[in-house]
Structures are given as structure tokens and as C-alpha cells.
Amino acid sequence: MVLSDVLARVEADSDKALEVLKEYCRFPTISAHKKAQPETAAFVRRLLAENGFEAREYPTEGGPNVVFGQMIVDERKPTLLMYQHYDVQPVDPLNEWKRDPFDPTMADGKFWGRGCGDTKGNLIMQLLAVQAWQRVEGRPPINLKFVVEGEEEVGSPHFASFVHANKEILKADGATIEGGDHLHEGTPKIELGCKGILYVEMVSRTASVDQHSSYAAIAPNPGWRLIHFLTTLRDANGRIKIPGWYEDARRPTARELRYLRASAFSADALKGFWGVKQFIGGENNFELLRRLIYSPTCTICGFVSGYIEEGTKTVNPAVAKAKIDFRLVPNMKKEKQLAKLRDHLKSKGFEDIELRPAPENLEAAAISLAARVVKAAIKGSVDAYGREPEVWPWSAGASAHGFFNEVVGVPSISGPGVSYDGSNYHAPNENIRLTDFIGGSKHMAAMFARM
Ligand SMILES: [Zn+2]
Known part of the structure; x- marks a missing residue:
């Protein structure tokens, strides 16, 4: 009952959240050019504080500040840590953008702008889930922490030292890293590593x-x-x-492959998005997916x-x-x-x-299907979407899982999230679908309850 009220609240308040996302995406936070990092960090800190988090910025040596925020509702309850980054990729080739990358707009059921998928939209989606719980129940059902760095897109050169120096504040029962994708037809996806x-x-x-x-x-x-x-x-x-x-x-396990076999992954959809005629590795979707992940x-x-x-x-x-x-x-x-x-x-x-x-510091890492945070994300998907998510043993991209799994000792996954496989990460015309933004936020809100 409460959860369905929370999910309805997410839906009802999503327009307001998208306006905040516009503000956030107007910062041209290109870390490769060291642009707009201090003001974006300050914006994120204010945003967390306005939403009831105890928030502060941590300086790093030679790098931009890391923003940390926490909301401890009850010491006995589990804690979920959410990692995000406030920086984005460069926007060249600029002439291929149909709209100004830093003047975000909504059109065709989508939100357009650099960083909306990777990963500014995920932070706003998560805050929408927090707000929905606050409005229905007064507070979220678990303790929450955010850690938001400003250099992920250049390989997190200063985040490792932050993590090593601040392991204690980062302790949690599970973590989500950035956000997850949706497949072209709308099924959410979680990944257990990178x-x-x-x-x-x-x-x-x-x-x-x-x-x-x-x-x-x-x-x-x-x-x-x-x-x-x-x-x-x-x-x-x-x-x-x-x-x-x-x-x-690492070799595939039988259980991992079972999930992949059930995947709705479509090579044709990707070919369509990218204008690619032929993939390496044949035509079979399962074989291509297996290759994408394990190679x-x-x-x-x-x-x-x-x-x-x-x-x-x-x-x-x-x-x-x-x-x-x-x-x-x-x-x-x-x-x-x-x-x-x-x-x-x-x-x-x-x-x-x-x-x-390059001084990049992102190691591969992955947890098992048995972890609590994995189960919560799977159950949360059933609550929010009426079906289990796609489960990938790890993502094809690099991310910060290693810092959390290995340095802090918090099992981490990617997802829930706001993007889809046509989001054009790191490319011109980055966009997210509004339905995925709302779906991701409901998934997150449900996951809080399932931790
Ligand atoms: Zn990225």
C-alpha cells in the first residue's frame, strides 16, 4: 500500500524533477577540460542538503571536490550507498548535435543534453525517489548515502585516494554505481560489476x-x-x-549464462542506432551478448x-x-x-x-548473484515494472565498482537507471526517454524498501 503510494508520487512529481535536471545539465562540467567543476560540485552539495541530506564537499589533492551526503534514518536499518559523478564527456563533434548540448530540452518523449544519461539524470532520478518516500512516509525506509565525484570521465584519477582516506563514511550494505540502462523495448537492466x-x-x-x-x-x-x-x-x-x-x-557461470540466454538484447537494434552493417562474431544475439560481456x-x-x-x-x-x-x-x-x-x-x-x-584507475570487478543488493534490485524491478530486470554479470564499460567492492568492502551493482541503449553516451545527441526516467525512479524507490 505504502509502496504503491510512493510509486504514484514519483510519477506525479517527475516533471518538477526534470526541471532540476535541466538546471544540473546546464553546467558544462567537462572534466577532460577541467570545466565548471567547482560550481557543479557546489550545486550537487546544495541539492543534497535541500533534500535533507547532511552534505559536504571533500577536497582532493590536485583534483576537484568529491561531494558526500548521508541521511541516517535509523542505525538498525540497512544502508544503501549511491555513487555518481557530476562530470561529463567532451561534446565534439559539436556540429553533429541537433540541439545545444548544454541547453537541455525535452522533445519527442525524450530529454536531450550532455550528461542526462551519463550520469546527471541518475542523481536526479534517485533524489526523486527519496522525495517520494519523504512525502508519503516522512522519510525513506533505509539509510542513504551519496558520493558524487567530478572526474569519472577521465578515469577517476583522484577518487581512489578519497576512497582510501574515507572508507568509514562510505560503509554500507550495498551500493549502486551510476545507473543502469534499459533495453530498447523498456526492460530495465542491472549489472553486477564492470x-x-x-x-x-x-x-x-x-x-x-x-x-x-x-x-x-x-x-x-x-x-x-x-x-x-x-x-x-x-x-x-x-x-x-x-x-x-x-x-x-573470469569465465561465465551457468547461472550467469541462464540470465543472458533470457536477455532481450538485440544486435539489430544496436546496428540501427549506430548505422553498423555487421558485428564481429556472427548474427546470434546470445553469442554476441556473451562476447560483448566476456571478451x-x-x-x-x-x-x-x-x-x-x-x-x-x-x-x-x-x-x-x-x-x-x-x-x-x-x-x-x-x-x-x-x-x-x-x-x-x-x-x-x-x-x-x-x-x-594513462593514469586511469578503474579495475574490473564483479559480485555474485547472491548479494543482498542484487536481490533488492531484482525484487524492486518486479514492483516497479512488473517484471524481473535483465541481469548482466558485469557491464561492457568501465566503472567504479572496484573501489567499492574491494577497497571499502561494499558489494555494488549498476542500476536502477534512466538511460537506454540509444542514449548516445559520450556521443552527440545524448538523450534519455522520459518513461525510463520515471521507471528508474520507481525502481529505485522500490529497491529502498527491498534492501
Ligand atoms: Zn561516461
Whole structure:
């Protein structure tokens, strides 16, 4: 009875919450450019305080403030910690946006603006769930904590030290990380962890200055040099060729695969969103999903050398650079994989190529289906949507699960959330569907009651 009143309250108050989301999304908090971080942190702190949280900002050394807020309703009740980040990705290529990324609008049943899905919308959706409980019952049914950092999109370089220094305040019985997606047809999705990321810049320098390309018959070319090395990393089917690369990778369990087999994952829908003709790994949805989740990846994120402006320039360049990301599945540790990459570079005779690992700190991590926070999210989905969510053993992306599971000792999941598989994370025209915003908030409100 109470819960159905709370869920109705969420629905009734969602318009007001979306107005607050507009305000939040107007901050151009691009962490890669160190933009608007102090004012966005202050906005989040005020928002938490206005909603009854004891809230404060924690400075980090050399980084933006982390915002922490808590609402302890009863020490004997369980505590849920919600992690979010207030920063967003850069907006280029700007000319592909149909609307101003930092002047959010609502149209076609969707909310448009940078950060609405990743992940400003999730914080506002969660606060809507808190408010609904406050209006119906005076307070939420459990203790709640928020921790909101400002550098997730650049790999959380200062969050680790915050977590290590503040383990005590972060203690909880479960945590949700950012938010979950919905599938194209509206089924919510939760993920029990994330992949990790090893990001490496590779630089080939074969001369101190560029040369006339007529000397190419005798002068080395850094572009070719780097390409030759890159082709030793991965085959055409995506299999990584570095010796021992897969050794530690966690294997699927039968229960995990049962959930995946029941998944409504549709490769065709993704192909439609992205305009991709053919995926690597065949046509079968289950096989593609299994591959998406359990496969480590090696991706050329960018490659640059020489002249690519208009017209011709016959040059043999001195330098070539590539940015490569390796996504790692749980149990694969960044430092160990980097050592394998270095050994491989050496054994293939490419020691002249410089490896510059980025200071990113997100390790792969995942919890089991038996955790309390997982059960609460599954039951909450039945309350809010009338059906179980999709359950993925971990997400294909990197996130902060490792900090919580391993450093603080709080089992964490992703979800409930506000986005869907067409939300255009990190891309132009980021958007969320209003139905998912409301659904995510109901799911969250129900999950509070099920913890
Ligand atoms: Zn992101």
C-alpha cells in the first residue's frame, strides 16, 4: 500500500524533477577540460542538503571536490550507498548535435543534453525517489548515502585516494554505481560489476625531424612501424594475440549464462542506432551478448601521423601516435596486463615504441548473484515494472565498482537507471526517454524498501 503510494508520487512529481535536471545539465562540467567543476560540485552539495541530506564537499589533492551526503534514518536499518559523478564527456563533434548540448530540452518523449544519461539524470532520478518516500512516509525506509565525484570521465584519477582516506563514511550494505540502462523495448537492466580499462598511448619516433618523402626508400616510417606493431596485438576477429592475455579472465557461470540466454538484447537494434552493417562474431544475439560481456578488447581509439589536411604533402613524418584501450574482464588486473604488453613489445622487437599508460584507475570487478543488493534490485524491478530486470554479470564499460567492492568492502551493482541503449553516451545527441526516467525512479524507490 505504502509502496504503491510512493510509486504514484514519483510519477506525479517527475516533471518538477526534470526541471532540476535541466538546471544540473546546464553546467558544462567537462572534466577532460577541467570545466565548471567547482560550481557543479557546489550545486550537487546544495541539492543534497535541500533534500535533507547532511552534505559536504571533500577536497582532493590536485583534483576537484568529491561531494558526500548521508541521511541516517535509523542505525538498525540497512544502508544503501549511491555513487555518481557530476562530470561529463567532451561534446565534439559539436556540429553533429541537433540541439545545444548544454541547453537541455525535452522533445519527442525524450530529454536531450550532455550528461542526462551519463550520469546527471541518475542523481536526479534517485533524489526523486527519496522525495517520494519523504512525502508519503516522512522519510525513506533505509539509510542513504551519496558520493558524487567530478572526474569519472577521465578515469577517476583522484577518487581512489578519497576512497582510501574515507572508507568509514562510505560503509554500507550495498551500493549502486551510476545507473543502469534499459533495453530498447523498456526492460530495465542491472549489472553486477564492470570491465576495467588499460589505456595506453603508443608513440613511434623514427627521426628528430620530418623528411622529404623521396627518402622513404631508406628512411624508416613511424606510421608503418606503429602499424606493424599494432597488427601483432589483435587479429581480425578481435582475438588479442599477446601471450597469456586471457589467463586470468573470469569465465561465465551457468547461472550467469541462464540470465543472458533470457536477455532481450538485440544486435539489430544496436546496428540501427549506430548505422553498423555487421558485428564481429556472427548474427546470434546470445553469442554476441556473451562476447560483448566476456571478451577483453583491444581498440584503436585514435591514430595520427604526418599530413592529413587538404591536398597533398609528400612527407615522411618523424612521429606516429596511437591511443589504444584494452578493456579487461573481472580478475584481470591492469598492472599485470600492462607487464604482459611490455613483454610482448620486447619479444616482438618493437622496444623503440614508447608505451605511455594513462593514469586511469578503474579495475574490473564483479559480485555474485547472491548479494543482498542484487536481490533488492531484482525484487524492486518486479514492483516497479512488473517484471524481473535483465541481469548482466558485469557491464561492457568501465566503472567504479572496484573501489567499492574491494577497497571499502561494499558489494555494488549498476542500476536502477534512466538511460537506454540509444542514449548516445559520450556521443552527440545524448538523450534519455522520459518513461525510463520515471521507471528508474520507481525502481529505485522500490529497491529502498527491498534492501
Ligand atoms: Zn561516461
